[in-house]
Amino acid sequence: MKMDSKRMRDLLIERCQAPDRTISFDREKDTLRIEDSDTKKGVTIELPRLVGKWEVEGDAAIEEMVYYVNEALREMVSTLSLDGKEQHVYPVIRSTSFPKESKEGVSFVTDEHTAETRIYYAVDLGNTYRLVDEQTLQKYGWTKDRIREIARFHVRSLPTEMKSDEVAGNVFYFLNTNDGYDASRILNDRWLSELKKDMQGEMAVAVPHQDVCIICDIRNQTGYDILAQMTMKFFAEGRVPITALSFLYEDGELEPIFILGKQKSKE
Known part of the structure; x- marks a missing residue:
């Protein structure tokens, strides 16, 4: 059966309704x-984006969204400590x-x-x-420097195993653990620096959505x-999209790039 926004809306309403919840549809x-x-x-769900994901993953996309909604609402009503x-x-x-x-x-x-x-x-x-807000930070006597230092330390401890694929002489590496912090690996400077040493061409990095980090050895x-098409596809399918642009990694810096046809244009 063909899936469209109306059918997706009805399925989600059926699966997510509860006495303590309010569900509204924005037609515009x-x-x-x-x-x-x-x-x-x-939680606000973009129906066309979810339909697109369903066309690739089938009913698993709906199951994942229902699970995400239930977990998110459960945590939202609790007090963060x-x-x-x-x-x-x-x-x-995030974008x-x-x-x-x-x-x-x-x-x-x-x-x-x-x-x-x-960040x-x-x-x-x-x-x-x-997400931690300023009010919670002050309530528990934490400083911004403290939370920044702790978070950066922990992101460096996350696993960085990747799958790779060679296309048209270029090598693409994919990190996708689905732990919620795949895109956050872009903040692991030590990891990026080590990867750079093994690049034969230019090193590019992409975080199209929360649950993937793409590293590319661009040799032609x-x-x-390929990177532009790949990043746009991931961006369109991601539950939490970040950016369809990629970054060149050079001297420890990330520089956004616009890729037009067979030309590359730095921002």
């Missing part, structure tokens, strides 16, 4: 909002268009990263995580075209 934006009736905290959570703090990469404050108007703890990405900080709760012009 083609999004479904599922939130806790008391706190008004919730930093007591004894030092071992569970990690950095999270610069991602909100800098919660719906209650409280600013998240953030750091600037690139023109396309921003947030989160407490890992097992099946999901919660065709490599840029």
Whole structure:
């Protein structure tokens, strides 16, 4: 049976409805909002994006979204504590268009990263995580330097095993553990620096969505075209999209690049 936004909307409403939840549909934006009736905290689902993912993954895409909604709402209504959570703090990469404050108007703890990405900080709760806001930081007497240092230390301890594929003479490496911090590996400077030593061509990095980090050894012009197509595809399919642009990695710096046809154009 063909899937469209209307059918996807009806399936999600059926699977996610509960007495303590409010579900609303925005026809203009083609999004479904599922939130806790008391706190008004919730999740907004872009239906066309989920339909696109369903066309690739089938019903597994719906199962994953339902699970994500249930876990997210469960954690949203609980109070975030930093007591004894030092071992569970990690950095999270998001697009610069991602909100800098919660719906209650409280600013998240953030750091600037690139023109396309921003760093947030989160407490890992097992099946999901919660972004840390300034209010929580102050409540538990943490400084921004402290949470930054702890998070950067932990991201360096995450596994970095990758799969590789050679296409048209270019080598592409994929990190996809689905631990929620795949894109965060881009903050592991030591890891990127070691990878750079083994590159025969130019090194490019892409984090199209939260659950993948792509490292590329670009050895010819065709490599840029492949990278652009690949990044756009991942960006369109990701549950938490970040950026469709890629970055050149040189001298420890990430520089966004625009790839047009068979030409590469640095920002």
